[in-house]
Amino acid sequence: MIDASGLSVELGGQRILSGVDLAVDCGSLVGLVGPNGAGKTTVLRTLRATLTPDEGAVRVAGERLADLSARAVSQLVASTPQTTTLSFEFTVEQAVEMGRTPHLGRFDRADEADREAVQAAMERAEVARFADRAVTSLSGGERQRVLLARALAQATPVLLLDEPTANLDINHAVRTLELASSLVAEGKTAVAAIHDLNLAARYCDELVLLADGEVRAAGAPRDVLTTETLGDAFDAETLVTGQPGFDAPLVTPLADRDPVDAHVHVVGTGTQAAAAVARLVAAGLTVSVGVVPAGDAAAERATELDCEAVTVPPFAGVDEHSRERASELAREADAAVLAGDAGDANQSVVAAARRLVAVEGEGVPRVESGRTTVTDIEGLPEAVAALPDYDERKSRSERVRQERQDR
Numbered sequence: 445m446i447d448a449s450g451l452s453v454e455l456g457g458q459r460i461l462s463g464v465d466l467a468v469d470c471g472s473l474v475g476l477v478g479p480n481g482a483g484k485t486t487v488l489r490t491l492r493a494t495l496t497p498d499e500g501a502v503r504v505a506g507e508r509l510a511d512l513s514a515r516a517v518s519q520l521v522a523s524t525p526q527t528t529t530l531s532f533e534f535t536v537e538q539a540v541e542m543g544r545t546p547h548l549g550r551f552d553r554a555d556e557a558d559r560e561a562v563q564a565a566m567e568r569a570e571v572a573r574f575a576d577r578a579v580t581s582l583s584g585g586e587r588q589r590v591l592l593a594r595a596l597a598q599a600t601p602v603l604l605l606d607e608p609t610a611n612l613d614i615n616h617a618v619r620t621l622e623l624a625s626s627l628v629a630e631g632k633t634a635v636a637a638i639h640d641l642n643l644a645a646r647y648c649d650e651l652v653l654l655a656d657g658e659v660r661a662a663g664a665p666r667d668v669l670t671t672e673t674l675g676d677a678f679d680a681e682t683l684v685t686g687q688p689g690f691d692a693p694l695v696t697p698l699a700d701r702d703p704v705d706a707h708v709h710v711v712g713t714g715t716q717a718a719a720a721v722a723r724l725v726a727a728g729l730t731v732s733v734g735v736v737p738a739g740d741a742a743a744e745r746a747t748e749l750d751c752e753a754v755t756v757p758p759f760a761g762v763d764e765h766s767r768e769r770a771s772e773l774a775r776e777a778d779a780a781v782l783a784g785d786a787g788d789a790n791q792s793v794v795a796a797a798r799r800l801v802a803v804e805g806e807g808v809p810r811v812e813s814g815r816t817t818v819t820d821i822e823g824l825p826e827a828v829a830a831l832p833d834y835d836e837r838k839s840r841s842e843r844v845r846q847e848r849q850d851r
């Protein structure tokens with residue numbers, strides 16, 4: 445549907461894009477990712493012909509955009525801008541009606557079909573209840589959805605979204621990308637510049653990673669978002685694992701601070717425990733897990749990240765040997781972390797730990813003496829580092845690390 449080849453753009457004497465190729469199949473959602481200033485918006489501008497590349501060409505549905513009138517282009521391509529400023533006092537409905545312009549003659553009035561298209565677009569973008577409000581009275585996120593409705597009212601086969609989730613809370617961000625997914629499932633073709641790599645990975649069929657105006661990687665999210673390509677494009681160290689419950693990579697940026705030097709034993713199962721393992725490893729801790737059934741998300745994440753996991757076959761119960769080993773790890777650890785459902789079988793493992801950080805959640809009591817409770821996985825490494833006697837414990841953590849290597 446979209447075929448851009450060899451796009452090069454120079455602006456203000458600066459090379460902004462160099463030889464960018466982009467092919468987007470009909471009915472797919474392609475995400476443009478990359479650091480600030482990489483050229484994502486510039487690519488989108490060439491795809492809607494508001495910027496003519498110095499070299500290369502863009503074809504949409506087989507037509508060279510450079511050969512088409514502005515009106516013909518706007519019947520093929522609709523877009524939502526990155527900024528949501530609308531300077532006039534339009535109502536939401538009037539703003540969405542503007543999307544119908546390419547389908548109307550210069551002095552035509554909107555007819556029933558136009559009104560229906562506007563109503564349907566407002567409903568899909570969840571702004572129908574604001575129809576009579578002035579756009580300027582809406583929040584940034586609400587305005588963003590109005591702009592999406594305007595693009596939907598344009599009823600084009602191609603949709604270009606520049607940072608469609610930038611001002612949205614997590615619920616609306618997910619809903620907007622769900623909407624983009626269902627639109628492409630219905631046959632639209634979409635390209636979206638998205639900063640959130642994990643949302644991009646989850647919702648896009650393919651990703652194009654741009655940096656310094658060049659394509660650094662393109663293809664399935666799993667092939668594009670690797671520590672190598674991300675290190676190259678963002679100049680940042682990242683940990684790439686899997687998103688619990690989704691067949692998509694999970695990118696965790698590693699903070700530019702000294703890692704917390706300690707060994708933590710994680711007790712628990714499921715996505716909570718898996719997320720705890722990933723967060724602790726990302727912070728540079730030595731992590732072990734168990735007892736956990738083989739195949740559980742926490743066991744798989746531990747294996748993926750090269751952590752020791754004490755596992756038992758699913759539904760087999762916990763044998764004495766496994767319980768002993770997990771208790772030993774919990775005892776040796778600087779702290780144990782309780783995340784997700786640990787089950788009765790792990791009670792003695794938890795009891796063996798001298799210090800415990802619990803991640804608040806189902807089955808984990810909020811306050812208990814001798815326990816630090818954190819409400820979010822993000823804060824786990826800091827909670828561990830804040831435990832008393834940290835320096836004295838460093839040597840033990842070294843010993844555990846050595847034991848693992850020897851084994």
Ligand SMILES: Nc1ncnc2c1ncn2[C@@H]1O[C@H](COP(=O)(O)OP(=O)(O)OP(=O)(O)O)[C@@H](O)[C@H]1O
Pocket residue numbers: 455456458460478479480481482483484485486487637
């Ligand atoms: N008119 C212009 N004149 C000079 N430089 C420009 C112009 N427009 C954009 N640029 C530069 O081109 C580069 C790419 O900009 P672009 O907006 O495409 O990046 P982006 O990947 O969308 O960035 P962000 O993630 O920050 O939105 C930036 O360095 C920007 O400063």
